Structures are given as C-alpha cells and as structure tokens.
Amino acid sequence: MVVPSLKLQDLIEEIRGAKTQAQEREVIQKECAHIRASFRDGDPVHRHRQLAKLLYVHMLGYPAHFGQMECLKLIASSRFTDKRVGYLGAMLLLDERHDAHLLITNSIKNDLSQGIQPVQGLALCTLSTMGSAEMCRDLAPEVEKLLLQPSPYVRKKAILTAVHMIRKVPELSSVFLPPCAQLLHERHHGILLGTITLITELCERSPAALRHFRKVVPQLVHILRTLVTMGYSTEHSISGVSDPFLQVQILRLLRILGRNHEESSETMNDLLAQVATNTDTSRNAGNAVLFETVLTIMDIRSAAGLRVLAVNILGRFLLNSDRNIRYVALTSLLRLVQSDHSAVQRHRPTVVECLRETDASLSRRALELSLALVNSSNVRAMMQELQAFLESCPPDLRADCASGILLAAERFAPTKRWHIDTILHVLTTAGTHVRDDAVANLTQLIGGAQELHAYSVRRLYNALAEDISQQPLVQVAAWCIGEYGDLLLAGNCEEIEPLQVDEEEVLALLEKVLQSHMSLPATRGYALTALMKLSTRLCGDNNRIRQVVSIYGSCLDVELQQRAVEYDTLFRKYDHMRAAILEKMPLVERDGPQADEEAKESKEAAQLSEAAPVPTEPQASQLLDLLDLLDGASGDVQHPPPLDPSPGGALIHLLDLPCVPPPPAPIPDLKVFEREGVQLNLSFIRPPENPALLLITVTATNFSEGDVTHFICQAAVPKSLQLQLQAPSGNTVPARGGLPITQLFRILNPNKAPLRLKLRLTYDHFHQSVQEIFEVNNLPVESWQ
C-alpha cells in the first residue's frame, strides 16, 4: 500500500495545527520517519518534495542531517525542479565542515559547463554560499569562463562567485584580476555592481592590485557622474535616486583608491563636490549616498573647503529628526574623531545632546563619541554631562560609562581635588560597575594628596554614613577613616562645612560595615584593619575596639579570623609596639603590583627596625632575622598592593604561630664529670617545633695518657619524664684527646616538670674498672621550662 506523502503545504498546515510544543514535535517526528523511509526506498519522483519538507523542519530547529545525501542525488538529477530543491538543501544542510560537501563538486562542474542558464545560476549561487577552499580551487576555471559569457544573468552571478572564491583562496586573485577592466565597460547594472565589488575585494587584499586599479579611477568617475546626472529612470531608481546601491559601491571603491594618493584624489574632487551638494536628502536612498560621499571626502586627500563641507553635512545630520540618520552621523563622526579632531569638536554640544536620547543604540554611540571628545579644555563641562548620564543610563552602558569617566579623569584632571571628587561621584553612583583597580587608584591618589587628607576623609565619611552598599566606596572609605581618623575627629576643614564627628559614631559605622550582610569579605577586612588603626588615632580607651577584635577571632572567614587574632595578640602581648606598627602608611609608588609590594616590604622592614628599641636585645635581633626570611615572600595578594593592611604586616606574620615561642637562646653546655682526665659534657637542644622534647648529647672525652675502654653510660630521670637512650657512637675513647664518644638522650617533658638527671658510668681506665653514680647538678632552667 502506497501511503500518499504529504505536500509541503499540508505538512505546514499540520504543524501549525499543533497546540503545544510536544504535539508539534510528535507531528514532525512522524513525518521525518516517513521521509527517512522514502529516502531509503529511493523514490525519485517525490524526493524533491520530501527534501523540501525536511528543509522546513530544519528551519524550525529539528535535525535534518539524514537529508544530506539526498541533496546530492537531487542535484545530479536532470530536472530543474529537483536541482532547485537539491541546491537549496546543499546551501542549508551542507557546509565545509562536513566531508560530504565535496561530493557535489562534480555536479556543480557539470552544471556550470553544460547547464541551462537557470541551472548555472543555481550552481553559482550554491558555490558562492558554501563553497570551501578545495571546491573553489577545482571550479575556478569554470567560473572564469562564465565571466565572459554573453548572458548578463549568469555573468553577474559568476562575478560575485569569483569574489567568494578569492576570499577562500587568495591566490585566485591573479585569475580574476584581468577580466575586470573589460567588465567595467558593461552597461548592465548587475554586472557593474558585481565588478565593483570584485575590484574592491582585490584592492583590499593586495597593494599591487590597488596600484593597478588606480588607473580606472577616471572611468569610475564617469560611471558615477552618469548615474548622478541621469534623469529619472524607473529601472534602478529608489526614491528618485538612480541605483543608490551602485553609487555607494563606487564611492566606497573611490575611497580606497584615493586614499593617500594625490592624483586620484584630484580626479574625484569635483564629482564628490557635485554629489555632496546635489543629492536629494529627503529620502533614505539619497542620504545613504550622501553619507558615503562624506566618508570618502574625509578619507582621501581632498581640498580643505570640501572637508569643511563634509563635516558640516555630518553636523546637519546630527540634528535630523530621523533617528537612523543621527545614528549614522554619530558613527561617522566617531570614525573621524581621530583624524579631524578639531572639526568634530565643533559639534560637541550636539553630541552631548544625543546622550539624553532614550534610544539605547544612539546613546551608546553618543557615549563613545563624547568620551573621545574629552580634552583638557572641556573636561569639566564634559564630565558634568557624563556624570549626569551615568546616573540615568541603561544598565548595560553603566560599566563602559564609569570606566570611561575614570579614564578621562585620570588623563585630564585639572586639580587633585576635582579628581577625587569625580571618582567619589562615580563610586557613589555606579559603584558596582567600576573596574577592580578603581579602589587602588583612588587610595593611591588620596594618599598622595596630603593637603586633601582631611577633605577626603570627611567626604568619604559622609558618603559612607549614607550608604554602605557600594563595595568599592566602602573599601576606600574604610581605608581612609583608618588612616586619617585623627583628621576626621579634629574638627575643622576649610573645604567643606565643619562637622562634629564623635569617636563613638565612627566606631559604630565601621562596626556596621563589619556586620552588614552586604559587605564582601574583602570589605570586612578593610573595616577591621581600619578599626585597629583607629586604636592609635583616637583618644578614648580602646575597649570597644578590643572587643570587636576579639569577637572576630572566632569568625568563620579564615582571613578575618587570622587578622583578628593577630590584632588581638598585638593588644595583648605587643602593646608597646602597637603605635609604631599602626603608623600612617608611606606613599607607594605606582609602577605596578610587584614594585609596590617590594617597596612596601622594604619600608615595613625599615619601620620595624626603627621601632625595635623597646624589646629586649636578643628578641629584636631574632625578629629582624626572621624579617629577612620574610622579605623574599610576596605580600598579601588578595588586596591591591597599597592597601595591604597595616605596615606591621610582616611582623604580624611572625606572631602568627601562637603555640611556638621565638626560638630560644642556645642553652649553654654543662660539664658534669671529671676524673683523671676523663670528662663528660652535656649539651642541650630544645627543638622549637616540639616544646616538650629535650635532646641531650653526652660527650665523653679523654685527655689522659691511658685509653678508656668498655665505656657505658646509663641515665635515670624522674617518673614524670620519659627518657630514651640512643646507642653510643662507641665504647672506647683513645688517650690524649682521641675521638670522643657521643650519645644522645631524648627526654620528653610535656608537663615541664623540673629536670633531674642521674648518671651511672662504668669504664676501664689505666687497667682499673671505674664505676661512678652521681646526680647532675646545676641543670640549666631552660632545659625544662
């Protein structure tokens, strides 16, 4: 039983009848099963219809790869109907990523050389859409032949196919360059359009071709002049302009040929002036031509008067009520801003007006152009406009606007105070959209402007008091309050109104930042460090600060916890050093992150060696020795370099290991026994990583005339200690200072009980057995404490 296959229209009807996505899927899957069966059966009559249906469902997004081979079969068929669908299928389903695409090369070759015109057209169309490099190489000769065929229909298609081939295989330029000159003499607009496109492609790829084609400039000028002065002709005109597409292409080519070339520019000058003044701008087509003319005038070596005319045309377009025109005007001005800056500057007010557009495309263009127009003389006015824009602009433009403002401020800031104000404003308005280094830049800027410390800290305090959600602002404000808290409380600052700030208020604000769920961990770090610094800047007692610091000692965030513990230790054990450690930071040079960290480290080391006088001598030298160890390591990499919290950072890392005291002074050796030239020495080591462990090395030396043999040493310690004897190095000590015997005792003293040691020695000396038992007196305290 032959199931009649659906016509394409019927399938579409069914699909549209489906009420849900699932229903649609069902219908399509059923039909695809039919189609697959039909392909398997190899039905030639309905194949084209099946493929057409398959292409339809492919457009809707369903898989259609099993139709690829059918495209080949249809292309190879002799019927035009089959070929039409087959070639369409090839364009939609096959591309150079599938190996199968090469299989149609032969069919295309046949169709190109022997097919009727419509078939040739199909083949060329497909080749220009999905032809890969191999295919193009194979078929170049066929296409070349078609370039000079009598039929304009085929020729125009062959020309554009040639353009595609050159894009895929640039070496083919040499094949397609020679026919161009002749093609330019054709009258058919389609051929001319294609030829101009071809020449443009050739010139863009090769300077030699560019030079070669300069000689056709007069001819191009002639063609364009004919088009422009031609009376109204229905053939190719759009809104009364004769073939604006061709005009635009010619103008584009003239631009490329006239660039940096006096002679060519000279030839086109008059014509460009004519087009610029005579084109009817009431309709879109005329405007398209006019824009292209303006861009060409600006790009070639045109007369000064002509350039002025061109920029004025653009300025007029900026005021046009049609938004499309304004968009293109802004785009064109952006292209010109580098080369003709002063000319574009004249239109700055209009450009700034465009910032207020509701259309996102237009305001984006206006923003780019405005940022490009900022210079040192207009920076204040422009910044005002841009900042107003920042407050109201659509969210996807915020980031660009913010970074644009910051960049421009950096380049053109008239005064430091203005710069700080600007950055502050950006941070309050669009804080979440600024780049990461904005915080670093601002703190560095403030740090460097000593005269503005009081002003900055006040403004930042006010801003922080209003809103603690914008993280970059909070970070900078916290840092500033920490550094310059004393200035904040001092009372007077000429630049803004006097503000009475209470110590308690400042602390409360920082605590609020610390506790807020909006604060990032990094921000919390800043706040904590700022609180710590305030402990030296403020006059009141530090109980509140100490409380906060100790609370955060058990914070879940490891970074905060570490800091809090360190600061707490600073309060408890090293209070005498606190003031020195928390001094104001020196200004950091801004060469880059690496230089910053080294500069900071060396400055910290210098500061600490100055601050050292208070601790005891051995302690200080040990601390400084350890500082040397740390100098090599890089600083805190999570934070921007100048903002590494407190200059005491290096010292704090030393105090990081609370269980381990600084390595103790070496315990002096002890001579415990001497008899007739035989001596016994004890030396003590307390390894720092294990405080309960004591290592005693017993050394037996012999300065007598007789050897010591069968030497055995035994030891006993109180019950609370554990003793382990290791094997001695030997039993004999040769006479007259021969090689001594050493033996290691390991004593574990976890309870730090007082050490008592009894020794029993047995040996032979001078042909006598010696046995000695004695308790070691004068054991140094350090051996067990």
Place this chain on the structure above:
Amino acid sequence: MIKAILIFNNHGKPRLSKFYQPYSEDTQQQIIRETFHLVSKRDENVCNFLEGGLLIGGSDNKLIYRHYATLYFVFCVDSSESELGILDLIQVFVETLDKCFENVCELDLIFHVDKVHNILAEMVMGGMVLETNMNEIVTQIDAQNKLEKSETFIFQSPRQDR
C-alpha cells in the same frame, strides 16, 4: 558582507533563516533566539540599528532590522556594509516579495518558504548584494517557475505535484 538574513514573527518563530557563514545547527538556533530577544525589546520609534549580539561575531557586526506588521526582517552585517543602504535593501526585498506573491502577508511566507529562498537568492548571493532591480528579479523568478511547471507534464500522475 551580510552574515545572515532572518525573518521571524512577533513571537520569535522563524519564517526564514539564511546564513552566509558556516555555523552549526545549534549555533544557528541560538542566533535566531538571541536576535529575536534583542529586537523584540526595541521600542517602535527608535532607530533600526542594534549592536549585534555576542554570538554572531562581536564588535564589528550590527543588526539592521525592519518591523512590518507581524514580521521582523533582520540583516546581520559587518562594518563594510552601508547601514542606510541595507535599510533600502530590506525595503526592496519586501517589495519584491509583494510583487511575486501579490500583496504578500505572513501566511504566504509560511507556506511558500522555498519560494522566498529562491527570491532572496536572486538578490543576495554569498553575503553580497547581487541585484536590486525588482523587475529583473521578478522576471527571472517567473521564468524559473515556468520551467518547473513545464516539467510536471512529464509525470502524469493523478495527484498534484508540488
């Protein structure tokens, strides 16, 4: 160069999609969805140009679109094309469709999408503008349709062929 030509309706259902650069099927569908998303957000009286989405190539590309009743016609082009020129091209395309279908409406495009492809192929080839003279295009299309019709006489089947 024209990178893609898309026609979809006010709900984002594709009516025609032609890509002039190789993209995988998934990418193609994604591009259609993303383009619809961007274009449908636009107001009525704003300009017809949109900076392109991320998928179809980034900063050099833009979307130029026109909204006719229930259909969006979107051309995705790079910076070598004249924006205003493309607007005119869309207009010529629609007028040609009108000529070929006699007062074209969305249903025509739905049920004869292959014919729309054929018409488009006479105007834009390989991403470049081929022919903008409406008469020439219509003449060619008519000749090709006649050729197809003549072939149906070879198969005298009781059922109507396409």
